Amino acid sequence: MPDLFRADAPSPLSKSRSAGRAARFRAPGSALALLLCLAACAPAAQPPMTAQRPAATEDASYVIGPGDTLGIFVYRAPELSVELPVRPDGRISMPLVPDIDAAGRTPTQLAGALQDRLREYVRDPNVTVMVRSFVGPSARMVRVIGEAAQPLALPYREGMTLLDVLIGARGLTRYAAGNRAEILRREGPDAAPRVIPVRLSALLRDGDISQDIPMRPGDTLVIPQSWF
Secondary structure, eight states: OOGGGOTTSOOHHHHHHHHHHHHHHHHHHHHHHHHHHHHHHSOOOOOOOOOOOOOOOOOOOOOOOTTOEEEEEETTOGGGOEEEEOOTTSEEEETTEEEEEOTTSOHHHHHHHHHHHHTTTSSSOOEEEEEEEOOOOGGGEEEEEESBSSOEEEEOOTTOBHHHHHHHTTSBOTTBOGGGEEEEEOSSTTSOOEEEEEOHHHHHHSOOGGGOOBOOTTOEEEEOBOOO
């Protein structure tokens, strides 16, 4: 007798029902696999955009010069803390440190040098150097010579312009040929000075702001005398 009519053989109807149930149980698994596949193929989420920081620039620390006044603080040693000027030879003297070079160093470098000297007398010295009044090294001075009301040397500061220099020099004398003035600027230690013509009278009397050029450390402003 064919298997179709065997008692233990599953009927076509029962096979159909079993296949349906199997399909129902397989469907969720197939859907889950499809979702996982789509998730894997989707592009990775991008991190939120943040403002790009500018590249860090080298920190141009202040360099101590003759004439600067320094405040030197030694932690837990008030008897060693002093305020004193830098001598014309660029050196300073303080308790337990009779002579040490200060000019040409930054405050942090000088503090480290003082700590090294004080270790002979103080256990683990902690020194802080603060510049109280600024003159700066000679190479960073801006000089004004000739027919200025007050010829002088000014310590250069960041952002200084020609007008700042003229205000410091208190303007021109009555004999100045302001529009024939020149700035002497050295581009390098061994280079010949570059001559930059400037019209000071146009700047001061006519308000010609185009003449208010930025100054650089070491510049010299030369103001000639009028011929008439």
